[in-house]
Amino acid sequence: MVRPTMEDVAERAGVSRALVSLVMRNSPKVSEARRTAVLKAAEELGYSPHAMARSLASRTSTVLGVMVSDLHNAFFAEVVDGIDEVAREQGFDIIINTGGRSPARERRALESLLSFRPAGLILLSPVVPATAIGKAAEQLPIVLVARSSRVSAVDTVNDDGEQGARLAVDHLVSLGHKRIAHLDGGEGSQASPRRRGYVAAMEAHGLVPQVVASEYTDAAGARAIRSLLADDALPTAILSCNDFNAVGAISALEDAGLRVPEDVSVVGYDNTSLAALRHVSLTTIDQPRAEFGRLAALALLQRVRDGRTEPVRHLLNPSLVVRNTTAPPGGPR
Amino acid sequence: MVRPTMEDVAERAGVSRALVSLVMRNSPKVSEARRTAVLKAAEELGYSPHAMARSLASRTSTVLGVMVSDLHNAFFAEVVDGIDEVAREQGFDIIINTGGRSPARERRALESLLSFRPAGLILLSPVVPATAIGKAAEQLPIVLVARSSRVSAVDTVNDDGEQGARLAVDHLVSLGHKRIAHLDGGEGSQASPRRRGYVAAMEAHGLVPQVVASEYTDAAGARAIRSLLADDALPTAILSCNDFNAVGAISALEDAGLRVPEDVSVVGYDNTSLAALRHVSLTTIDQPRAEFGRLAALALLQRVRDGRTEPVRHLLNPSLVVRNTTAPPGGPR
DNA sequence: TCTATTGGTTGGAGCGCTCTAATGCTGTAG
DNA sequence: CTACAGCATTAGAGCGCTCCAACCAATAGA
DSSP states (O other), rough: OOOOOOHHHHHTTTTHHHHHHHTTOSHHHHHHHHHHHHHHHHHHTTTTOOOHHHHHHHHHEEEEEESSSOTTTOOOOOOOOHHHHHHHTTOOOOEEOOTOHHHHHHHHHHHHHHHHOOOOEEEOOSOHHHHHHHHHHTTTTEEESSSSOOOEEEEEEEOOOHHHHHHHHHHHHTOOOOOOOEEEOOOSHHHHHHHHHHHHHHTTTTTOOOEEESSSHHHHHHHHHHHHTTTOOOOOOOOOOOOHHHHHHHHHHHTTOOOOTTOEEOOOOOOOOHHHHHTOOBHHHHHOOHHHHHHHHHHHHHHHOOOSOOOOEEEEOOOOESSSOOOOOSSOO | OOOHHHHHHHHHHTOOHHHHHHHHTTSSOOOHHHHHHHHHHHHHHHOOOOOHHHHHHHTOOOOEEEEEEEEEEOHHHHHHHHHHOOOOOOOOOOEEEEHHHTTHHHHHHHHHHHTTTSEEEEEESSSOHHHHHHHHHSSEEEEESSSSOOOOOHHHHHHHOOHHHHHHHHHHHTTOOOOOOOOOOOOTHHHHHHHHHHHHHHHHHHOOOEEOOOOOOHHHHHHHHHHHTTTOOOOSSEEESHHHHHHHHHHHHHHHHHTTTTTOOOSBEEEHHHHTTTTOOEEEEEEOHHHHHHHHHHHHHHHHOOOOOSOEEEEEEEEEEOOOOOSTTOOOS
């Protein structure tokens, strides 16, 4: 249970510790003979460098901390993929911690991440108060994904939710729909730009917006539909605040004997893997998630390595993915 | 961007660095007066201990490393919840890394995790070769979740896949089914106990097993169903290797004009959040995922703190969750 | 009064590494 | 044969912390 140190490798290879250090950081100023001797000794001993000692001594870190607010949501997994891709090709490692959507847990996760003194931090849709983020930003560079901020020490990466909602409305209008309701995400992150975009797009088409209170869950989507049915106010098309909500809405419609898309069209938001399942096959708005991750990592590295200090605000374009839950009113021709 | 050190706090509080260290680890042998003075100074400076320096000096770690083979799978998120719960209440932090289902990436993730010299490692359904795990196990305690091992330095936590498959078969038989096919998980982790359990249960009921090659994806489930349809060999009930596969199977059945469960019953495995969606409402086998995590963390801490050395093999009981995709042959009465 | 004892406090070594400045060693020019 | 680059190599200090042994009152026991 005891790992060899640089000293052990040095002794075995018959060189100094400093030389081993140079080899480990593959410095060019080491003779080929010594380099191979050191690598051989390291291999034989099963040596690998101690990241913490290294970072302590060099007062730098090649670690990027990532805080994922909710591990259960596959959305974040794809963002992490993008971060991972960039970090790896630039020689950085990532460590992940999770906040479980609770401010208290998230705070603790942040503290824990900070205690490793990473080079920078990427926070995915954090729910901690802005002041906590501001305080952390005094100690290291921070990038926020799927959450906006006005702190100048912080970069942000978001999708343009207004545009996404507009795309959905335009699609439905082009199919011939006139009565289109929006199942709203309430306090949920990014719900308000989506709502704004929906209202604006409806008005641009000369249509009357119908915003129905709901939430980011399938149960809430089903409830919203049942309330519409009870009020006899069912439109011909639904724009849900996200995919889960849309799936709940579809269930409730089917429970009521209505067919999707023949009787009612439904559009989701996020293009989660759920939407792509053939059984669901949901028309939805895609966010470039891996791109979020890549841009976030890139922004962080610019601060870490190039010393950039002016904030960057990325606003990415969402896109429409047409599947089988939308059709002209009255069903496909 | 420069964090205060213990030295700074000591100076400000007018005490020695060692005393600050004692306060930070809240040792009982510090006078109340000094303790408050130190805490005040720390607060004023915004000091928090440097986890790496601490772990380097103490040659111990309060960090548990967790490698998640696939962040996209919500299964692991729930296991992590369980790990997190136990770790936190025992004063340990966790850091997560992901392997993306690729042995190469996973190896790198393992290496990265190891370089932090955590107290121990929990690997969730790893795909790296057993030898790599064995080598890592020489350096620190390791617990494997959803993968078995015979290495004695390694603990394992699994569900009893044979029993799970048996539960599913028993359920279908009790509904009156006699022709029940199994869509097999192939090389996938835990596929073979499930297959064994299915075959054994069928034979115990005096029925003929029908194993159909498939995989852990919805596309594979759909393909398997289409091949059964083409061969005119469709049974009255299907036991899929997992929930994704089951959802794919259902789509293909519906595409072929068959109704679930009226014409064919389908059972999944894993009870993912997907299965619980009202739109899917899949009868499936539940694994106690959070319990997996708790037991894994507990097992690890027993090795780390209590110095246990004999391996522990947890085999948890799965349970049947009946929803709306199973009914007597010919449909519900 | 003197020695033990106790509880609080401290200096200093050292964890595994990096980094700077100094060293030894070649080979070439003077 | 000496001098001096120029390069490969190394000693030693130090990163922020913990841990141990030593220390210093203050109190207790003889």
